Amino acid sequence: MKNNMPDPIKVIIADDHVLFRAGVKAFLSLKEDIRVIGEADNGMHLLTLLKAQVPDIILLDIQMPIMSGIDALPEIKKLCPQTKIIMLTMLDENSMISKLMELGANSYLSKSSDSEVIYEAIKTCVSQEYYFNDLTNKAMLTSLKQKNNVVPPHLMVQEAVLNEKETTILRLMCEEKSTKEIADIVELSPRTVESIRDKLKVKTGSKSTAGLIMYAVKHKIIEEI
Template sequence: MEIIKLGLVDDHNLFREGIKSLLDKMDNIELVLEAVSGKDLLAKLNKLVPDVILLDLEMEEMNGVDATLKIKESYPNMKVIILTMHKEERMISYLMEVGANGYLLKDTNPQELEDAIRSVCDKGFYFNPFVSQALLKGLKNKSNKPPVIGKDYHLTTRELEVLELVTKEFTTAEIAEELFLSVRTIEGHRKNLMMKLEVKNTAGLIIKAVREKIISV
């Protein structure tokens, strides 16, 4: 199994030490970068780019919100898991829409932390029940305007099939097997879907597909 390279960004040393002790017990997950702020992280990313970043929100010298936007602008393939005490549904919905791949509260258990890290690498996102509820409320309250139906996005029948399987949490390999297509072909469909729906990752794809009622939950 390939090693997952991890970055940890938090301005509390004791918290970082606690997370490091948990990561040491996880197979094939290696902490390769530590930072104390978004600014510190971006400087260090010039030399080393992890697969996944565990990112706090409330930090000096660039908070986690601004850091997420900067990361996704410069490193669109990097996975970001927000790790915070903030429970606001609007914050969760916003961060997931602008590119975060997962959102965990700091009182989460070690197993869920490991599951989230592996899920964002494998599927591109991690939604636990708390986040799913927050997202659905955010989608419901997003706007009173009528939804834009899928035809305006000019999605093909095959793209709609792929999109439906993505919302069911199928991996690229699983979609390829289900539709009897190559992984490369599915990756192409994913790329086209993200371009047409104007989103940056799988989480954003699911959120917009549900919000615009292209796919029903």
């Protein structure tokens, strides 16, 4: 009988902390749709691995000896332009996060993130290209404000006409309200709010919640972060 299961997502973990790599690898090995195909303890080692095999995802530590994740990032994009890169760090500086996203990173996670969050980020980056969370949303919003709402070309969203209800829900999303909180405020069911959110993505051409937030900033639907 032919196996119709999709190929597992190929992952390389690049981090100079052996115990961290081992922990992430052990967790991901429990997932049938993930296969860890390599490990590296610095950026130079990682680039050598990439000459022999191309992963779908790289979990990339920012601070490593010999070659840091920051220095390795543009080189990775040259070697493997289709590979999605999830940056891992203990730092949460907005300017750093924004810089890395503009250089081509697809997500930015704290190394203290729950293992399931890392798994979710991997899956989302493969299916939607980017995984955004509170760290990345706030950093990108701050960056857009500081740069007079100039959006990086690869994150650009198209102009759309929104009705009052859609605008209200988008503003609440930018305030990081949950679906239930938004539903209570606008007096709609959570399912209806989710439906409107999906319509907003279609209208604006956004692939993610972060795309909607950037649309709101660019078109001055929100004035403050």
